[in-house]
Amino acid sequence: MSQKVFVSAQEVADRAGVSRSAVSRTFTPGASVSPETRQKVVEAAEALGYHVNHLARGLMRNESxxxxxxxxxxxxxxxxxxxxxxxxxxxxxxxxxxxxxxxxxxxxxxxxxxxxxxxxxxxxxxxxxxxxxxxxxxxxxxxxxxxxxxxxxxxxxxxxxxxDDEEAAGRVVTAFLRAGCRRLAFANSEAGTPSLMARENGFVAAARAHGLEVVVARHGGTNYESGRILAQRLLTLAERPDAVFCATDLLACGFIDAARHQFFIRVPDQLCVAGFDDIEQASWASYQLTTFAQPxxxxxxxxxxxxxxxxxxxxxxxxxxxxxxxxxxxxxxxxxx
Amino acid sequence: MSQKVFVSAQEVADRAGVSRSAVSRTFTPGASVSPETRQKVVEAAEALGYHVNHLARGLMRNESxxxxxxxxxxxxxxxxxxxxxxxxxxxxxxxxxxxxxxxxxxxxxxxxxxxxxxxxxxxxxxxxxxxxxxxxxxxxxxxxxxxxxxxxxxxxxxxxxxxDDEEAAGRVVTAFLRAGCRRLAFANSEAGTPSLMARENGFVAAARAHGLEVVVARHGGTNYESGRILAQRLLTLAERPDAVFCATDLLACGFIDAARHQFFIRVPDQLCVAGFDDIEQASWASYQLTTFAQPxxxxxxxxxxxxxxxxxxxxxxxxxxxxxxxxxxxxxxxxxx
DNA sequence: CGTCATTTTGCAAGCGCGTGCAAATGCCGC
DNA sequence: GCGGCATTTGCACGCGCTTGCAAAATGACG
Missing domain, CATH: 3.40.50.2300 (Response regulator)
Incomplete structure (x- = not known):
């Protein structure tokens, strides 16, 4: 390492013909510095290429x-x-x-x-x-x-x-019922994080309130591939679901792709799908996913x-x-x- | 801000009954410290919840x-x-x-x-x-x-x-020719960054070496929506391209979606597409995009x-x-x- | 046991900065 | 011109750490 790379406040002070404190105060918002001193300091700093050392500042201020x-x-x-x-x-x-x-x-x-x-x-x-x-x-x-x-x-x-994951899940049930769906499913990952579980539980509870049982499937991480696998599991059931709420858009994309390309099921004609997150891909023409936007x-x-x-x-x-x-x-x- | 939140090396030193330097050396790889001193320091540090202050260390070492x-x-x-x-x-x-x-x-x-x-x-x-x-x-x-x-x-x-963008572009031309394509197009954004331009120039040059002219279209940023718009522009041409190299996978996804859902063109039967980046979506069932993997x-x-x-x-x-x-x-x- | 080489330890300086305090400066009315 | 006040400035200390240097401790060997 070379030793004299950075310009210190002292050098700026020397060049501006003021004390080092003046330099410090110039770059501290709300400190007491006369306009002319500030001007001299700013000019010198500019000329020398001075930048406040935030490491040192953080050390003093106890706030990095x-x-x-x-x-x-x-x-x-x-x-x-x-x-x-x-x-x-x-x-x-x-x-x-x-x-x-x-x-x-x-x-x-x-x-x-x-x-x-x-x-x-x-x-x-x-x-x-x-x-x-x-x-x-x-x-x-x-x-x-x-x-x-x-x-x-x-x-x-x-x-x-x-x-408000539970509440959102409730709205999905309403939408599915309005679309005439009766065999509901929930596709989740095995991650089991609170927000994912809240969606699952909310969905199951809301469906039950309407007298419907939900088939719940869980697999792997929260990603596209898991969505495909979950589709393979849910769409080969004897009582094939006609609506599935995927805990995540990524799962939903995988689910839709498997449904479409592997089982030749048309979305939404034969299968309604909802996701969560509103990732960019949800709006792509191949998915056109109805989903919840993360604010x-x-x-x-x-x-x-x-x-x-x-x-x-x-x-x-x-x-x-x-x-x-x-x-x-x-x-x-x-x-x- | 409360004032006594962080544990300093001095406190650790006091508790361990050694000097502050000893503490410092304990946490400096390759410094000379006897095993027993180190042990005492480590124990005291653990007990007090001490963490080296990297701000201060960076200040001294001139290396953050x-x-x-x-x-x-x-x-x-x-x-x-x-x-x-x-x-x-x-x-x-x-x-x-x-x-x-x-x-x-x-x-x-x-x-x-x-x-x-x-x-x-x-x-x-x-x-x-x-x-x-x-x-x-x-x-x-x-x-x-x-x-x-x-x-x-x-x-x-x-x-x-x-x-090696140019070289990659050359390989695309070869692949397109082998697939029997003759009307080549290049879809680019207007960003004009060197790597995007290298792909474009490489593609045009390689095609020309085979006696083919390339239709080049550029639009907007490097994203999905631009891909769609480029498709609308290129696929409505009198001489419709039968192969298009998109400067980016994102462009390619938009292009494919527009081709498929808007113009009902089958990929790759009626149109060959290549991309660049190998983003995750390129491997999704809806795209199955042949592309170059960024290493x-x-x-x-x-x-x-x-x-x-x-x-x-x-x-x-x-x-x-x-x-x-x-x-x-x-x-x-x-x-x- | 003394001498010397080697390792370990403590001291103190300093990294670049912020800030309390006191001195200096400027301004006003008398 | 001078006291009183508000503002600006400089000094010096400290933030928590590393490190050169010299003193202390340790060990090897004659």
């Missing part, structure tokens, strides 16, 4: 401006969309996103949170997986904010953002604004749980509508 | 361990796949990824690079957009490594990773290993340009094969 995004399956359409929206929102409020991938091994969420602590991230946002309770406690004890998106847990402290923008806004607010005061115990509404996007995979 | 990923359209299948692979590879070598989104406004790549400098990132990896030359110079002057992926530029200093793993490995190597010695002028091979993945969108 870093927010850690902890996520698995980040190449998935829904996840990447959420990441995108979050980073935008974070940048918008002057923070920066650190990305930690937890696909590698299990228990790596914990490892990731440790990493976040090392870099003194102001907060961690967990998009997936359920962190161990002990670890979240460690985070909170270290002054980190914690946001859990779609991975509800009863623990206290972090902000939890979830959707990405709202999620990001809630998360970031909570971080901003709790920056000022830190009401330790005042944990919040936010429940957002998922809009139903009508396309062509359910008759009627 | 942060690598900045600068990317637009990050929710796109190909981009998100690359991000995923890169973060994994970075974590694997003890570094951490910082994510900067450049979708917001133009010239925001420059803004992003400034952000990277502020956090004293050891390096920046640019996945999209062409940074201004002055800004890349600023980065290099500030001791940052720079990696440009698929956005070749003649500038010196950074590592440039690209694919994501190789790209990530090259980038990260270069960062590691140039960590040690910094041969300023020794810029490297790497050209990787894109494997052709045969599926069903070209006859024969």
């Amino acid at each position: 401006g870093i927010v850690c995004l902890i996520v698995s399956d980040m190449a998935t359409p829904h996840r990447s969309g959420l990441i995108k929206t979050l980073t935008q929102e974070l940048q918008h409020s002057g923070k920066i996103a650190m990305l930690v991938n937890t696909d590698l091994l299990d228990g790596s969420v914990d490892l990731a949170l440790r990493q976040a602590i090392r870099y003194r991230a102001d907060a961690s946002i967990i998009l997936s997986g359920m962190p161990d309770k002990s670890i979240t406690q460690l985070c909170l004890k270290n002054g980190q904010r914690l946001v859990l998106i779609n991975c509800d847990d009863e623990q206290n402290g972090p902000l939890r953002i979830n959707l 990405l923008a709202a999620i990001a806004r809630e998360a970031v604004s909570w971080l901003e607010s709790s920056d000022a005061a830190k009401p330790e115990g005042q944990a919040r749980a936010i429940r957002l509404h998922a809009d139903l996007v009508w396309r062509g995979s359910i008759r009627g509508g | 361990g942060i690598v900045c990923l600068i990317v637009s359209d990050m929710a796109t299948p190909h981009r998100s796949g690359l991000i995923k692979t890169l973060t994994q590879e970075l974590q694997h070598s003890g570094k951490i990824a910082m994510l900067v989104n450049t979708d917001l406004l133009d010239g925001s790549v420059d803004l992003a690079l400034r952000q990277a400098i502020r956090y004293r990132a050891d390096a920046s990896i640019i996945l999209s957009g062409m940074p201004d030359k002055s800004i890349t110079q600023l980065c290099l002057k500030n001791g940052q490594r720079l990696v440009l992926i698929n956005c070749d530029d003649e500038q010196n200093g950074p590592l440039r990773i690209n694919l 994501l793993a190789a790209i990530a490995r090259e980038a990260v290993s270069w960062l590691e190597s140039s960590d040690a010695a910094k041969p300023e002028g020794q810029a490297r340009a790497i050209r990787l091979h894109a494997d052709l993945v045969w599926r069903g969108s070209i006859r024969g094969g």
Whole structure:
């Protein structure tokens, strides 16, 4: 490493003929600096190519401006969309996103949170997986904010953002019944995360309220391939379902493709399908999937604004749980509508 | 902010009955510490919940361990796949990824690079957009490594990773000819990035070498919707193409969907299609797209290993340009094969 | 037991920055 | 011109860490 790469505030001060504090104050919003001093400093900084060292600033302020995004399956359409929206929102409020991938091994969420602590991230946002309770406690004890998106847990402290999954599931039942469907099925992954289970349970309960039993099938991860396999399982049943609610759009795409290309079943004529997430592919001509839109923008806004607010005061115990509404996007995979 | 949240090395030292240096050395690989001292320190650190402050460490070492990923359209299948692979590879070598989104406004790549400098990132990896030359110079002057992926530029200093786009385009021509196609078309976005243009130019040149002219159409961004529009333009031509090479899988998906659902053209019977990237959707039953696989793993490995190597010695002028091979993945969108 | 080479340890300086405090400056009315 | 006040400036300390250097501890050997 070369040693004299970065320009320090001292050098700027020397060039501008002021003290180093003046330089520091110039780049600190709300600090007391006369206009002429500021001008001199800004000019010198520009000339020298000076950039405030956020590492050092973070050290002093005890506030790094870093927010850690902890996520698995980040190449998935829904996840990447959420990441995108979050980073935008974070940048918008002057923070920066650190990305930690937890696909590698299990228990790596914990490892990731440790990493976040090392870099003194102001907060961690967990998009997936359920962190161990002990670890979240460690985070909170270290002054980190914690946001859990779609991975509800009863623990206290972090902000939890979830959707009204059960209610959405109820609307699907209504839509299916209106389309004249009677043999309902639910296609789920084996992941068993709270939001997926909420959709399943909500669907089963709502159907039962109308006197219908639901065939539930679960398989593998939340991806396209699982959707295909679930279709093979459900569409070969003696009593073939005429409507299926897939826990996820990705599952739905796989399901539809298998139904169409393997069993030559027409959607929605012979089979109604609903999904969840409203990923981009749901709108593609080959799928035209009726699904629920994840309110990405709202999620990001809630998360970031909570971080901003709790920056000022830190009401330790005042944990919040936010429940957002998922809009139903009508396309062509359910008759009627 | 509460003031006493983090455990410092001093506290660990006190508890372990050693000096602060001993603590520091314990967590510095390769430092001289006796086994028993190390043990005492580790125990005390564990008990107190101590984590090395990477901000402070970065300040001293002049090396933060942060690598900045600068990317637009990050929710796109190909981009998100690359991000995923890169973060994994970075974590694997003890570094951490910082994510900067450049979708917001133009010239925001420059803004992003400034952000990277502020956090004293050891390096920046640019996945999209062409940074201004002055800004890349600023980065290099500030001791940052720079990696440009698929956005070749003649500038010196950074590592440039690209694919053999022209050669790949040549193979498409061969495949199309073997399938008996004669009226070739190329569907491109208006983005005009070097890699897209290389595919276009390579395709046109290779066709010409076989005595064929190519109809080239360009529209909008590199996405599904543009693919549909390009299909509407190319498939209504008097001399309708019987083979089209789409610069990107996303374009190809849109193209195929329009061809199939709007013009009732069968792929590959009446129209051969090739794409580029091998995004997950290319393998879906509705597309079965023959395409070129981006060697994501190789790209990530090259980038990260270069960062590691140039960590040690910094041969300023020794810029490297790497050209990787894109494997052709045969599926069903070209006859024969 | 003394001498010297080797390892381990502590001291202290310094990385680049923010900020409390006191000194300096400017301004106003008398 | 001068006291009183508000604003600006500089000094110096500390944030948590690494590391060169010298002192202390350890071990080997005659």
